[in-house]
Amino acid sequence: MSAITDQSVLELSEAERARILAKTARFAPPEAHTADGRKDLVGLSRAELAAALAEMGAEPFRTKQVWHWIYHQGATEFSRMSSIARPMQEKLAEHFVIGRPTASTVQTSTDETRKWLFKFRDGQEAETVYIPDKHEDRGAVCISSQVGCTLSCRFCHTGTQALVRNLGAAEIVGQFMAARDSYGEWPSPKGETPRLLSTIVLMGMGEPLYNYENVAKAMTIVMDNEGIALSRRRITLSTSGVVPMMDRAGSELGVNLAVSLHAVRDDLRDEIVPLNRKYPIREVIAACRRYPAASNARRITFEYVMLKGVNDSEAEAHELVRLIAGIPAKVNLIPFNPWPGSPYETSTNAAIDRFSRIVMDAGFSSPVRAPRGRDILAACGQLRTESRRERASEA
Numbered sequence: 001m002s003a004i005t006d007q008s009v010l011e012l013s014e015a016e017r018a019r020i021l022a023k024t025a026r027f028a029p030p031e032a033h034t035a036d037g038r039k040d041l042v043g044l045s046r047a048e049l050a051a052a053l054a055e056m057g058a059e060p061f062r063t064k065q066v067w068h069w070i071y072h073q074g075a076t077e078f079s080r081m082s083s084i085a086r087p088m089q090e091k092l093a094e095h096f097v098i099g100r101p102t103a104s105t106v107q108t109s110t111d112e113t114r115k116w117l118f119k120f121r122d123g124q125e126a127e128t129v130y131i132p133d134k135h136e137d138r139g140a141v142c143i144s145s146q147v148g149c150t151l152s153c154r155f156c157h158t159g160t161q162a163l164v165r166n167l168g169a170a171e172i173v174g175q176f177m178a179a180r181d182s183y184g185e186w187p188s189p190k191g192e193t194p195r196l197l198s199t200i201v202l203m204g205m206g207e208p209l210y211n212y213e214n215v216a217k218a219m220t221i222v223m224d225n226e227g228i229a230l231s232r233r234r235i236t237l238s239t240s241g242v243v244p245m246m247d248r249a250g251s252e253l254g255v256n257l258a259v260s261l262h263a264v265r266d267d268l269r270d271e272i273v274p275l276n277r278k279y280p281i282r283e284v285i286a287a288c289r290r291y292p293a294a295s296n297a298r299r300i301t302f303e304y305v306m307l308k309g310v311n312d313s314e315a316e317a318h319e320l321v322r323l324i325a326g327i328p329a330k331v332n333l334i335p336f337n338p339w340p341g342s343p344y345e346t347s348t349n350a351a352i353d354r355f356s357r358i359v360m361d362a363g364f365s366s367p368v369r370a371p372r373g374r375d376i377l378a379a380c381g382q383l384r385t386e387s388r389r390e391r392a393s394e395a
């Protein structure tokens with residue numbers, strides 16, 4: 001790509017970034033307060049926590065203490081904070097809460113995948129999934145970033161649910177913390193100590209880069225070394241290709257990137273991932289080439305859902321290899337997970353094998369993702385809730 005074209009992509013990004021941020025504000029989450037006016041401390045940055053405690057009259061050193069109890073110890077009651085004297089505990093409880101979403105339902109699949117339907121303070125709901133590794137004590141927590149989604153990817157059940165609102169930082173971190181409550185994984189394991197809930201994938205409901213500020217704040221909290229302390233290498237942000245925000249996520253967060261590619265021709269991707277009409281394949285791939293956190297040790301993942309007779313030919317596998325040549329990348333092939341009313345079928349095993357072999361022969365790792373949690377509609381692209389936006393005119 002020429003330097004001139006690169007520049008035009010970046011200029012487009014500036015204008016688009018402003019538009020995306022304005023749109024984000026329309027779907028802002030409610031204030032994180034309880035009905036009796038107490039403020040939720042979960043989801044505040046360190047600076048915000050310090051300011052909230054100072055306003056209540058607490059000394060500056062309390063910030064570190066409270067942070068440790070919330071994010072390292074997993075305390076949800078101030079009375080558990082044994083390094084803080086009783087009168088101060090009581091004062092904290094008068095002003096604040098340490099929130100968690102409540103689980104409306106919890107389902108565990110025959111393959112041990114667990115799915116929560118979490119309800120937030122305003123009654124809206126989103127789903128979170130834990131996918132344990134079958135062979136080792138570790139696993140991925142798939143977190144939602146929005147209630148519903150604006151993007152309507154055709155293979156995705158969530159895409160049939162209109163965007164209700166963005167999730168706040170407290171609600172995003174809260175999903176991970178509530179999942180850890182469920183497995184009793186507190187205090188946060190230190191350093192390389194094995195963790196059951198060892199990685200976060202932002203691949204649940206919603207497009208995380210359409211809710212960037214809240215996602216970024218939540219991930220900054222999760223990465224803080226004096227709390228949950230999950231390294232940026234263990235966090236993967238999945239996007240359908242919101243090009244201007246990919247640059248920002250790369251430079252500010254440096255987490256791993258996954259891109260929902262799913263097609264190698266613009267005419268087909270326009271249909272499967274409609275966002276392609278705004279950011280076509282050429283621009284998405286260019287943003288991947290610029291992505292600062294990509295290296296051989298931290299490859300970009302290209303997600304490719306295998307749809308029978310739609311995108312699974314050998315010619316398309318060769319074109320995929322040509323498109324991503326030179327990018328430190330791996331290609332996740334995802335056999336399509338059907339949902340009620342879905343318009344596609346899963347590719348045959350033979351087609352998936354052929355596709356995978358072509359990608360592998362070109363030097364890219366190309367694992368076929370084993371479907372997990374299909375029996376509880378927890379697999380990739382199957383999440384959906386009944387939440388609706390009240391004022392339909394704004395949807």
Ligand code: SF4
Nearest residue numbers: 149152153156159206
């Ligand atoms: S795949 Fe992701 S971005 Fe596309 S509709 Fe589903 S949740 Fe939204």
